[in-house]
Amino acid sequence: MNTTPLRVAVTGAAGQIGYSLLFRIASGAMFGPQQPVILQLIEIPDEKAMSALQGVCMELDDCAFPLLKGIVATSNLDEGFKGANWALLVGAVPRKAGMERKDLLGINGKIFTGQGQAIARSAASDVRTLVIGNPCNTNALIAMRNARGVPAQNFFAMTMLDENRAKTQLARKASVDVAAVNNLAVWGNHSSTMFPDFFNARINGRPVPDVISHREWLEKDFITTVQQRGAAIIKARGSSSAASAANAVVDTVRRLTTPTAPGDWFSVAVCADGSYDIEKGLICSFPVRSDGQHWEIVQGVPLNEFSRGKIEATVNELKEERALVKDLLPQ
């Protein structure tokens, strides 16, 4: 048992996802029931945002979480990331009507430049950074490239929500419990081009296409449902997914910090190392395994022509995004 509290920095802490996420971290859901934590909450220097953050801190106090050993609420990046072991970068400016993807990348890119630099200056030497704020792969790339001295393998972007969505869709279709679905890798960008690989996913240990024979459903409806699920939630709820996104943040950190079950894998975007002929240095989602300390991209997952085509399209989108922010990427 490690009784030294882990320092967990969270940006956008007064936002929707923050409101679902912080309570789960403080309750022990992310690092286990024995691990104390200190929350370091970062918001923009805006009166309304800081006031909302104060309210969240009051509610955290009112939960009397035994594992929560301290709360810092700040708009100062160096104070917020000071000594952080984990940096969960949730805060980002949402896309507004009339805004081009390039504009959004430019605005959010600047946020992640400064945050990457501050993480390098102020966080703990073992800091691991998970980017949730969109476009999360490219934001993670910007943070990574601006965080001099922090190893590239300590940067991640979140595709776990897509994995969880895909697992539920497959379980429903096969009329099985969701826990029966394993080895579901989401490849590429967290965007509408992502590829949830159903060929290599398993239901009760059997390849999904052997269990779900409706190939057209798998190739079309399934993929589109997963890709468009975020938009469907906005349409139904009137605001974007928050509790399920926070749950996916908890799942991602847990799966990176606990050993992966034998033979299984999970989805997270990491710095590509040339595996599967995907260009080195892109932040791309892969099938990943962890031994609890270190992660690795699972090698030798078979890819057919259909899968290769889908992966190429999503990787091309990552390259396009990178080209749009090239001025924010120091060598």
Ligand code: NAX
């Ligand atoms: P909200 O708009 O509710 O909250 C965002 C918060 O971030 C606000 O309180 C805002 O003041 C703060 N913020 C903005 N810029 C900041 C900065 N520079 N430093 C610190 N705080 C800053 O959004 P929410 O619903 O919480 O979503 C947050 C982000 O998650 C969005 O970019 C969203 O697109 C992204 N998502 C990513 C998902 C994924 O799977 N990777 C899924 C869910 C979500 O869509």
